[in-house]
Amino acid sequence: MSYVTVKDIAKVAGVSTNTVSRALNGKPDVNQETKQKVIEVAHKLGYVSNRSALSLKRQKSYIVGVVTEDNANPFWAEVLKGVEATAKNYGYHIIIANTSRNYETEAEGIKMLIERRVDGLLISPVQEKYDDILNLKRYEIPFAIMGRHVEGLDVPMVYDDGIRGGSIATEHLIKQGCKKIAFIGAQPYNTASSERCQGYKKALQKNGITVEDDLIKTGGIEIGGGYKSVMDLAANHTEFDGIFVYNDLMALGVIKALKELKIRIPEDVKVIGYDDISYASFICPSLTTMRMKKFEIGEIAFKMLFDSNEQNKDEVVLHSDLIIRESA
Amino acid sequence: MSYVTVKDIAKVAGVSTNTVSRALNGKPDVNQETKQKVIEVAHKLGYVSNRSALSLKRQKSYIVGVVTEDNANPFWAEVLKGVEATAKNYGYHIIIANTSRNYETEAEGIKMLIERRVDGLLISPVQEKYDDILNLKRYEIPFAIMGRHVEGLDVPMVYDDGIRGGSIATEHLIKQGCKKIAFIGAQPYNTASSERCQGYKKALQKNGITVEDDLIKTGGIEIGGGYKSVMDLAANHTEFDGIFVYNDLMALGVIKALKELKIRIPEDVKVIGYDDISYASFICPSLTTMRMKKFEIGEIAFKMLFDSNEQNKDEVVLHSDLIIRESA
DNA sequence: ATCGGTATCGATACCGGTATCGATTAGGAG
DNA sequence: CTCCTAATCGATACCGGTATCGATACCGAT
Missing domain, CATH: 1.10.260.40 (lambda repressor-like DNA-binding domains)
Structure with a gap:
């Protein structure tokens, strides 16, 4: 039928x-x-x-497109829950486009969402380039950037204060007695990573510890990236007694590497992550980390599109909290 | 503009x-x-x-709807990756509808997807009722059931052989010397859970161990459900030296409860999970589990909709493998 | 000069809804 | 009895594409 x-x-x-x-x-x-x-x-x-007929006639799709690196990533999964729950309240559905941290995939994803004539767009940019995002200004479609702070783009954003968070995390390691603290970050163009690194440097300087470039590693994200960075440090015989990792997922790789190197956590090296993903308390040792307001990022980002209370704010900055567990 | x-x-x-x-x-x-x-x-x-205009004219949306309990759940996130990757190869996009294990939400989600005139539907049903799914037969829309085996529904399905997997998992515990093995499952209407329970009983009987109802717990899923079931067992002073848990997420709760009860894993109690989610190797102790072919479930399910090679199969049964780690 | 075939292109209908506007009817006021 | 108003409803245009079908022009063959 x-x-x-x-x-x-x-x-x-x-x-x-x-x-x-x-x-x-x-x-x-x-x-x-x-x-x-x-x-x-x-x-x-x-x-x-038939929603297609409706969309065509009403010039409104009641769909919001969400562009993130990977909806399976436990951090973004939480952010997406915030978006989805809020969207539901406003009568919207969402279509997800994963970028896999690849600019071309991001551009394709955004194009697809425009073809579907989404009513709004929430983007966590890859940050290699911004051409595709700047191009969006040609259209009348509202959009906002989630979880990243980008200077000079003149686009509404909601993000976590990485300088503050990075500083708090690093100070915690210092208070725990660490003298030689490494920072393991993501790609250099990732502003969230570079801001946390700034916070890290700020904390070191404030406490009279010199910043050593050997102790700062940037590279691939996710578990493998954290693993590799620790192995690099070890291969170069760089000494360290604390590690501040860009995020919890990379911290998993860091911990895995340290275990393989027979380095005890937290006795020999203390580790602190960022995000507080749901598995952080279950891993071994349980992970000290900065709890980011993940759900809120999604919620606020959605409201920035359509809610008149949030609509005209061009920036919302959130603060994360230190969660102390076994690893530091 | x-x-x-x-x-x-x-x-x-x-x-x-x-x-x-x-x-x-x-x-x-x-x-x-x-x-x-x-x-x-x-x-x-x-x-x-404009895809809406195209959809209307072509009577084809190039969208496939996916209905699962929660796309943030690490198990389903992997399945979704399989769906998404395959969909991309075939020129399709996907819209996700989460059910939160709630029948009404499932029915709403399916309705929304029909309104969007998806070209196909992949469903992991809540299983409280099947009315909404049976209703789909009124339309000419192809659909398949993922990850669950439902008798007498006459709908194409792809699922894991839970009886086999449950049996292998339980036998592993028996070989490790466990005599009093508990099964901690999901809701009784969840066929994946009940099949694994059948496999558990089969393995016990085969090894001359009597099945004790006190050792079989069913209830809420996810971390909290596993936690509560262990606490129930403890409150009833039920003795056990091994636990087979329906899935890894619940196993996290089980491990948390055991730790709080000062029960050592694996010395006092051995624990085995199911799924092999990506965090299983990082938790403490690392989790012995049955590795399910998650990506393949999504991949095959999608192909069942449109690929002529897979299209006319009404059932695909996958086998999971035992992954031995510290917990058992 | 006529004809047939081919390449190129446009007018129009249609997909499934909704909005605009006009038509019809009934009932009450004057 | 006429006029006005409100309630109810239908004919039609339109949203943005594509498919069907017909029109046109140009070529070479007869």
Whole structure:
């Protein structure tokens, strides 16, 4: 059986398609009895409205596109929950486009979302380039940047204060007695990573510890990236007694590497992560980290698109909290 | 600036909308020069095609709807990666509808996806009821069930052999010397859970161990469910030296509870999970588990919809492998 | 000169809804 | 009885594409 249309309902109910539309949408100018009958017929025929036709006519899709690096990543999964829950409250659905931290994939994803005529766009940019995002200004589509702070882009953003957080994390290691603290970060163009690194340097300087370039590693993100950076440090015989890792996922790799190197945590080396993903308390040793307001990032980002209270803010900065566990 | 249409391009290029369409879609019956000019104009004006209009005209959306309990759940996140990667190869996009293990949410999600006129539907059902899924047969939309085995539904399915896997997991505990093995499962209507429980019973019987109802717990899923079940066992002073947990996420809760009860793993109690989520090797102690073919479930499920090689199979059964780590 | 074939292109209908506007009817006021 | 108003409803245009079909022009063959 094919899909039922308003025309089918109209024929069976003996009214015009217009009346069907009015009846089904609770509009005025319909007699109560007619309305009942139409609804009855629609139900009996198994009518389901066609959103494509609606989108076309209303010039509104009630879809918001979300562009993130990977919706399976536990950090972004939480952010997405915030977006999704808020979207639902506002009568929107979301389509997710993963970038896999690749600029071309990001550009493709954004194009796809524009083709679907999303009503808004939430982007956590790859940051290799911003051409695709700047290009968005050609259209009248509202969009916002999530989880990253980008200077000079003149686009609404919601992000975590990485300088503050990085500074707090590093100070915690210093208070725990660490003297030679390494920073293991993401790609250099990743502003979240570079801000946390700035915070790290700030904390070191404030405490009279010199910043050593050998102790700063940037590279691939995710578990493998953290693993590799520790192995690099070890291969260069760089000494360290503390590590501040860009995020918890990389911290997993860091911990794995340290274990393989028979370095005890936290006795020999203390480790602190960032994000507080849900598995941070279950890993061994449990991970000290900065708890980011993940759900809120998604929630606020969505509201920046459509909620008049948040709409005209061009920047929302969130603060993360230190969560002390076993690793530091 | 509003969106550019074929009409705008036609006006500027001095041709008809039809010619624009032909030129942009690589169709024949267009002069090479005309084609070039149209493409040029389209590019200059920043044309992006409108998928809603296309969907309406072509009666095809190139979207597949995916209904799962929670895309943030590490197990389903992997399955979704399989779906997404395969969909991309076939030129499809996906829209995700989370059910939160709630029948009403599932029914709503399915309705939304039908409204968007998805070309296919992949569902991991809540299993409280099947009315919404059976209702799908009214439409001509292809769909398949992922990760669950449901008898008597006459719908294509791809799932893991839970009886086999549950049996292997339980036998592993028995070989490790466990005599009193508990099973901690999900809700009773969850067929994946009940099949693993069947496998558990089968293995016990085969090894001359009597099945004790006190040792079988069913209840809430996810971390909290596992935690609560262990605490229930402890409150009833039920003795056990091994636990087979429905999935790894619940195993996290189990391990948390055991730690709080000062029960050592694996010395006092051995624990085995199911799924092999990516964090299983990082938790403490690292989790022995059954590795499910998560990506493949998503991949095969998608192919069942459209790929002529897989299309006419009504069931694909996958086998999981025992991964031995510290917890058992 | 006429004809047939081919290449190129445009007018128009249609997909499934909704909005605009006009038509019809009934009822009450004058 | 006429006029006005409100309630109800239908005909039609439109959203942005594409498919169908017909029109036109140009070529070489007869």
